[in-house]
Amino acid sequence: MLKLRRRPRDFADDMASLIDLANPTRFMRFSAALLPWLAGVSVLLLAVGLYLAWFVAPADYQQGETIRIMFVHVPAAWLALMFYTLMAVSALGTLVWRHPLADVAQKAAAPIGACFALICLLTGAFWGKPMWGTYWVWDARLTSVLVLFLIYLGIIALWRVLDEPSRAGRAVAILTLIGFVNVPIIKFSVDWWNTLHQPASVLRVGGPSIHPSMLWPLLILALGFTFLALALHLVAMRAEIMRRRVRTLTILEAERLDRLAAQAVPA
Amino acid sequence: MSRAFLAILQRDLVLATRAGGGGELALVFFLTLVVLVPFALGPDLNLLSRIGPAILWLGALLSVLIGLDRLFQSDEDDGSLDLIRSSALPLELAVLAKGLAHWLTTGLPLALAAPLLGLLVALPAEAMLPVSATLLVGTPALSFIGAAGAALTASLRRGGLIVPILVAPLTVPVLIFGVSAANAAIGGTIPFLTPFLILCALSLIALVVGTIAAAVALRQAE
Numbered sequence: 001m002l003k004l005r006r007r008p009r010d011f012a013d014d015m016a017s018l019i020d021l022a023n024p025t026r027f028m029r030f031s032a033a034l035l036p037w038l039a040g041v042s043v044l045l046l047a048v049g050l051y052l053a054w055f056v057a058p059a060d061y062q063q064g065e066t067i068r069i070m071f072v073h074v075p076a077a078w079l080a081l082m083f084y085t086l087m088a089v090s091a092l093g094t095l096v097w098r099h100p101l102a103d104v105a106q107k108a109a110a111p112i113g114a115c116f117a118l119i120c121l122l123t124g125a126f127w128g129k130p131m132w133g134t135y136w137v138w139d140a141r142l143t144s145v146l147v148l149f150l151i152y153l154g155i156i157a158l159w160r161v162l163d164e165p166s167r168a169g170r171a172v173a174i175l176t177l178i179g180f181v182n183v184p185i186i187k188f189s190v191d192w193w194n195t196l197h198q199p200a201s202v203l204r205v206g207g208p209s210i211h212p213s214m215l216w217p218l219l220i221l222a223l224g225f226t227f228l229a230l231a232l233h234l235v236a237m238r239a240e241i242m243r244r245r246v247r248t249l250t251i252l253e254a255e256r257l258d259r260l261a262a263q264a265v266p267a
Numbered sequence: 268m269s270r271a272f273l274a275i276l277q278r279d280l281v282l283a284t285r286a287g288g289g290g291e292l293a294l295v296f297f298l299t300l301v302v303l304v305p306f307a308l309g310p311d312l313n314l315l316s317r318i319g320p321a322i323l324w325l326g327a328l329l330s331v332l333i334g335l336d337r338l339f340q341s342d343e344d345d346g347s348l349d350l351i352r353s354s355a356l357p358l359e360l361a362v363l364a365k366g367l368a369h370w371l372t373t374g375l376p377l378a379l380a381a382p383l384l385g386l387l388v389a390l391p392a393e394a395m396l397p398v399s400a401t402l403l404v405g406t407p408a409l410s411f412i413g414a415a416g417a418a419l420t421a422s423l424r425r426g427g428l429i430v431p432i433l434v435a436p437l438t439v440p441v442l443i444f445g446v447s448a449a450n451a452a453i454g455g456t457i458p459f460l461t462p463f464l465i466l467c468a469l470s471l472i473a474l475v476v477g478t479i480a481a482a483v484a485l486r487q488a489e
Contacts, residue, residue: 095483143439150436158419161429170487171419174480175433178415182436 024241027101031234038231045224052217060214067214069127075222076120079229080148081183083113086233087155088180091173101237103169104244106176107159108236112229114152120145144186151179165244271356272364279368293330293373294380300326301384312389319388320398320449326384327377327402328409328442332431335413338369339421339485348421348485358482366407366414366478374406390453397452397459401466405445408470411477412437418481422488441469 053071060067087109093102124142125135136142155172162168210218284291304322305315315322342348351361381402382395390398416434423429448462 147436147439154433157432174484175419178480
């Protein structure tokens with residue numbers, strides 16, 4: 001379990017604990033303790049949120065029951081962007097601070113972010129068909145989310161073609177940072193180009209324009225999905241650390257066998 | 268320092284123009300793509316002239332992407348990349364020289380050939396020069412964004428499709444403003460200069476960001 005510090009925490013402490021976590025063994029212990037909590041909170045929030053979204057939130061006066069797609073669509077969109085941002089911060093961690101877990105965090109985040117981008121696109125298509133009359137339009141926001149999804153796929157592809165993890169990590173970090181230009185474009189696309197997708201209605205100047213009866217389920221679900229994504233991220237990071245250990249052990253074993261073979265054959 | 272820069276530039280230009288260099292291959296590929304389009308769409312000249320700028324831009328984009336994976340890989344294979352890395356010339360300038368050579372041997376010929384290929388897609392005569400101009404100022408962006416992608420995969424033995432996959436999503440803004448400037452030239456509601464200047468800006472940004480990112484990537488891959 002986590003130990004509580006008695007001393008008031010200061011900045012040096014925070015830095016120290018970040019460095020502590022850089023040790024993969026400590027990270028494994030820390031994440032093992034944290035994981036059930038994250039998963040539990042996410043299950044709880046998702047259960048409450050889904051109940052509210054299905055049974056409590058009213059149907060929209062114009063859109064009817066299809067408004068409920070929003071409760072998955074919007075959190076997925078937020079998380080797709082959040083995970084890209086997380087990857088960009090990890091990329092800085094890899095390139096600037098050389099934090100040993102940064103590229104692990106980045107590698108683990110890519111498929112999760114890609115999934116949320118895909119969920120966002122698919123639910124958007126299902127919502128678009130009854131509301132706009134089409135599954136897909138080349139609207140600025142739809143297009144930029146699709147490009148985000150493609151960048152995710154490119155990042156995953158680059159991870160897969162470079163087999164040496166630390167080198168792959170640095171290459172992907174550079175690509176991630178270059179691709180980050182797309183994130184502000186997605187956020188502001190609905191303001192810059194006045195096309196079909198509606199402008200922001202939750203995070204906007206002057207407060208949310210969405211009714212509280214729908215806002216609360218949305219926020220609870222968004223939080224629930226966030227905890228779910230973070231839990232999945234921790235699991236993926238742990239799996240990646242294990243995978244690297246196996247890789248290192250395999251290489252060491254191969255080297256040992258090589259040495260044995262060299263000793264067995266007299267020169 | 269400028270001698271080393273010019274030496275790299277000259278070497279890449281010579282390599283690209285000699286047999287097997289691939290400089291003229293991009294041009295032939297461009298021609299092939301533009302020729303294929305009427306077969307796919309049907310020889311309706313009205314339709315072709317309307318989407319002509321888009322065809323030319325798409326052809327140029329694919330022609331630039333297709334040869335990118337060899338930009339640094341061939342240097343990595345024969346060891347000259349190690350020499351460039353260890354020389355006194357800053358790696359950024361070396362990348363700039365290589366990117367410039369790439370543009371001179373692919374982007375520039377494509378832009379110059381565009382009016383000729385414009386005839387095939389029934390581009391109006393007064394649009395030839397503006398479309399060519401958009402390719403002229405837009406293709407450097409493709410070369411330098413591409414250089415960053417190529418640098419990331421320099422050490423790969425089997426690059427192949429990965430570079431176009433990495434680079435293509437990043438070229439979307441260039442394509443958008445390139446085509447909208449070209450379309451503005453054949454008549455439209457927006458003035459030609461607005462998207463054209465944004466295209467110029469994108470090229471300048473790519474020149475700086477692409478060069479630096481490629482240099483960082485090549486250093487990391489050591």
